[in-house]
Amino acid sequence: MEHITHKLKKAPVSLLLMVCALLLLTVESCKKKRSDMANALYKITPNKAFKNITPEGLTPVFQKVLADEKKNLTNPQQIAAFYAQNEYDPIYVMDHLGNNDLKSFNTYLQKAGEHGLDPKIFNAQAYNALLNKFYDKTAIKTTDEAYHDMAELEVMTANVLINYSNALQFGLISPRRIYARYFTKTLRPDSNSVNQVLGIKNIKTYLDSIQPKNPQYIALQKALAAGNTAPGLTKEETDRIIKVNLERLRWKNKPSEDKYVVVNIPDFRLDVMEGGKSSLNMKVCVGEGRNKDYTNNLVEYDDSDKTDRPFSRETPQLNSLIYEAQVNPIWNIPQSIVNKEIVKHAGDDPYYLDNNNIEVYQNGKKLEDTENIKWGSEDLTKYEFKQKPGDDNSLGKIKFLFPNKSSVYLHDTPAKAAFGLKMRAVSHGCVRLEKPLDLAHSLFGDGDKYEMIKQFMSEDNPKPTDVALPKKVPVYITYVTCWADETGTLQYRPDVYGLDIVLFAHMQKFLGI
Structure with missing residues (x-):
């Protein structure tokens, strides 16, 4: 220490002043900021209860409120850590109460219903009541009450702003948490998104920036505000369908590529999207669903519907990349279909396998004689059943492959009559295509590969052929029951898988219903 003092004595006066300033700043940084806290809040309120408040007096109250409210906070650890790092400085109250930012936030909370979200989800009524106390010069009576309400408003603002955002x-x-067969990558809030909210400088600007701008979203908002009633539905049913589809539009999982294939399960339709517009569309058949007769609606649900229990044949929601077309494919018949269908047909008709070009393999070798198979009493898992290429192959003349956990694909079908049905949830889970060659043309474009596909699909003695796509194309299998079409008219589709019911029931949980 003496050595340092000796050095300083010899230093220029300007350097001494600089060192002193730095020491002073270091000492000051350890003190609480907001020395003008009392005057600043008194100007805003103006309430005499704030005239004697200090940062030192607020800190223990703030810490206690944080501890008491921990169970009610969505991100208690991050919020507590943020305020500990900032010396329990009431940032929202001090920086945003006087510039009307908190009033703007309160207005957005009260209008949450415009998004199909009940304001109760965000405790909007309590927030409104607490905020208004600060603009009533007689509502807060004592210094102790001022400390408590400041801490309460600060913590509530942080929590509700994060939740709303x-x-x-x-x-x-x-x-992905509520649907058993949901394999679409969906971004969710994380520590970075929470920290971004806690670091907001201008709340009004931020709130304006996060309002959804998607034209589909805005169209559904307008329909909800107008009180539209869909054909054949009550107003309550219509509102609930719009609300669940607004929620789907908020999920961060929408295609961003210039070209992609999308299948909407309830609409039984496939579109190839290019530059934001459909360049090809066709009817599809999807997997059989639990609500195929449409007897269940959004009004009639109970606690059991809050758990997703899909029918075994439902087509999953997913995103992936189409990488290959198999022309004249061999159908490797799933064990579930063998057990439920092949067993019955082959047991009743000894010629069933031959008539349907189905071959049986054991240990990789084809069985020349299948008469010894004991249908219905034998374990058939030791056998593999394959249907050869041909006009009656269940996969038709072509299938399009993309990696997925459910072994589903897009494929042709010999069962064309189903495309004339209005309700086309009739497959085992894969997506049957009305115009498979058109899809091949859209994916491969003009050229040798497409011409080869077209030729091979028309041959009398077809052979399985794999044709790799020169560039993988994204595919999205999704579930949307309400949207605005090209003319702006709202389209509604029945909830064939009951997934609207499941989603709405989970949304109700936020209200404690």
């Missing part, structure tokens, strides 16, 4: 940007619910 997350709901609008990511949705209330993670679809």
Whole structure:
């Protein structure tokens, strides 16, 4: 220490002043900021209860409120860590109460219903009541009450602002948590998104920036506000369908590529999208669903519907990349179909396998004689059943492959009559295509590969051929029951898998219903 003092004595006066300033700043940084806290809040309120408040007096109250409210916070650890790092400085109250930012936030909360979200989800009524106390010069009576209400408003603002921001940007619910067959990558809030909210400098600007701008979203909002009633539905049913589809639009899982294939399960339709517009569309058949007769609607649900229990044949929701077309494919018949269908047909008709070009393999070798198979009493898992290429092959003349956990694909079919049905949830889970050659043309374009596909599909003695796509194309299998078409008219589709019911039931959980 003496050595340092000796050095300083010899230093220029300017350097001494600089060192002193640095020491002073270091000491000051350890003190609480906001020395003008009392005057600043008194000007805003103006309430005498704030005249004697200090940062030192607020800190223990703030810490206690944080501890008491921990169970009610969505991100308690991050919020507590943020304020600990900032010396329990009431940032929202001090920086945003006087510039009307908190009033703007309160207005957005009260209008959450415009998004199909009940304001109760965000505790909007309590927030409104607490905020208004600060603009009533007689509502807060004592210094102790001022400390408590400051801490309460600060913590509530942080928590509710995070929840509101997350709901609008990511949705209330993670679809991967509520749907058993959901394999679409969906971004969810994380520590970075929470820290971004806690670091907001201008709340009004931020809130404006996160309001959804998607034209589909805005169209559904307008329909909800107008009180539209869909044909054949009650107003309550219509509102609920719009609300669940607004939630789907908030999920961060929408295609961003210039070209992709999308299948909408309830619409039984495939579109090839290019530059934001459909360049090809066709009817499809999808997997059989639990609500195929449409007897269940959004009004009639109970606690059991809050758990997703899909029918075994439902087509999953997913995103992937189409990488290959198999022309004249061999159908490797799934064991479930063998057990439920092949057993019955082959047991009743000894010629069933031959008539349907189905071959049986054991240990990789084809069985020349299948008469010894004991249908119905033998374990058939030791056999493999394959249907040869041909006009009656269940996969038709072509299938399009993309990696997925459910072994589903897009494929042709010899059962063309089903495309004339209005309700086309009739497959075992894969997506049957009305115009498979058109899809091949869209994916491969003009050229040798497409011409080869077209030729091979028309041959009398077809052979399985794999044709790799020169560039992989994204595919999205999704579930949307309400949207605005090209003319702006709202389209509604029945909830063939009951997934609207499941989603709405989970949304109700946020209200404690």
